Amino acid sequence: MRRLIAAICFAIAAFASPVLAEDGYDLWLRYHPVEAAYAAQYKPHATAIIGGDTPILASAKSELKRGLDGLLAQDTPIVSQPVDGAIVLQTGDTNLPEDGFRIGAKTLDGHPVTVISARTDQGALYGAFRLLREIQTRAALTDISDAPKIKLRVIDHWDNLNGSVERGYAGTSIFDWWRLPDLVDPRLTDYARAEASIGVNGVVLNNVNAKADSLTAPYLQKTEAIAKVFRPWGIKVYLSARWTAPIELGGLKTADPLDPAVQAWWNAKADEIYALIPDFGGFLVKANSEGEPGPGDYGRNHAQGANMLAAALKPHGGIVMWRAFVYSEHDANDRAKQAYNEFKPVEGQFADNVLLQIKNGAIDFQPREPFHPLFGAMPKTNEMLEVQITKEYLGQGTHLVYQGPLYEETLKADTYAEGKGSTVAKIIDGALDHHALTGMAGVSNVGDDRNWTGHDFSQADWYAFGRLAWDPDASSRDIATDWVKMTFSDDPAFVKPVVDMMMASRETAANYMTPLGLAHQMATGHHYGPGPWVCDLARPEWNPCYYAKADAKGIGFDRTKTGSDALAQYAPAAAKQWADPKRMDERYLLWFHHLPWDYKVKSGRTLWNELVTDYDIGAKQAAQMQQTWAAMKPYVDPERFAAVSANLSIQAREAKWWRDASIAYFQSKSGLPLPTGIAPPEHDLDYYKSLQFPYAPGH
């Protein structure tokens, strides 16, 4: 009997536990019941749902029902006539900006209701998600009005047609190209819901290193099947276009953008696409970069290339996102200068439906880079920002590195292009130069892993991307706070330490991988783990040694006048902040300066001692995250708790590996002793050099 009672008590306790097993599939849209007292406040304002029947409004209503039913533990009816306390979706409010919304109390036919008013259906959908977020984060009931500051909020999938994902660390592609269009994975609807919930309104389906096959009739049918799933969630599909498609598919002899036959081929291709997908978004293009073909192969410049595609899309309302990520093995210039050198001369020549898509920094998604010098340098061009959500250079699938602060750092960076306050955010939201066509893109970290992103905390990068693309002035801490509450728990004893850990994590990673402004010290190809010693690759700028330039005397890349003078590509007031090593933010020190090992940094240490100390701090901070998380056990379901714990132990181990391998290598150059109190690397340099990872993912 006693046993039975104990078993019953155990069963009740387990059932009542707020921490039932979860697998992360629901992301930040879990809609678990809120506390009774909070629910009681809300229930009178959420008695029913009313709204029109267009596909997008139907999505909004179904999401509201799903959310309210879960959060308030009720069965919310969808009704057609106003009743007291209904939530009403109203569209056509021409006073509101496109896709904006207002949420507030009103009286309708004598009934007190909450109205989500919007100009467009999409605005109403965003309002619905916003209302749910308010409840999820336990916000007080108040009037809200909001609108996206950026027009195109786009996720770029680097997904290949064979199902693999370039730089993907969360399984294989969610797009099953082989079985589409017949089999459409229901998961794609949940994917679209997640994107819509953070305001994303465009998805590029295939890798920028594109195959022409995506543009063939069978593959366009497959794309159309995906578009059908995305449309009710306000999401347009885009494709990466392969420059030489007219040759590969059309049998033409050339892909010269000035050739009438080439133009005719693209015009016909655009007509074919729009006949099938009338709201097709347009093309993303990687041209003349890392071996991809482009207009440069025919002696034409980027504007001539982009404009040819833009002309084909224009009659249908489509746009071109032309990537600025270019560098060439034939160019002996500092790689950080090459994109600016290629694009600045064609300023003013791009068609109005072209956006130049510029990575946050001039090299490649490093743990820290100064903002790209092209921001603000081309005021007549529509400039959009590209960030990487997937963590190619930030610990890939296993490190907890919240990128919100990285994105925020770029967005808040002042280019001084038109005086103080010319932030990257103001450039990409169009405010500075009055552009209407604006955009921000993020390279996806989503795969077919059950929790979408591999690491549970990598969901936060996806979430933060969406929120910052909606409002580039938002705070990454506020975003992390919302995400933590929605994804795990709103208990302050959980939220505070976890948000603090997230906010510090990017600095931690920069410390154990690339402190003091070092960059690109990762191993070759897969970019997994350290490889600072690599110096024998065909192209100079593929080698980590190119970036650190460490020798017996010192370390760092001189980008001042005495070196590559990349500094001169920035507006003088921006350049000034990095010109003097004595007066700059030392987190960028070695990005801009080559300095002797005995150079004194602000802490009073020598550069050598500081470098070693930073690696050491980074490794310790990574280990510390394990303790922070261990204390969070009572607040998290066992499945996610264990998964995050496992990843944190991998991270602590790999942070130490980064520390040890880097110190061993740089000590082989400096020949200097370690500062007192700093433990020597566990192994010798040859050991670290010998490690091989042929099966590292994402490559």
Ligand code: BDP
């Ligand atoms: C680099 C990646 C490479 C991409 C390239 C790009 O290593 O896989 O193709 O960027 O952005 O970060 O095109």
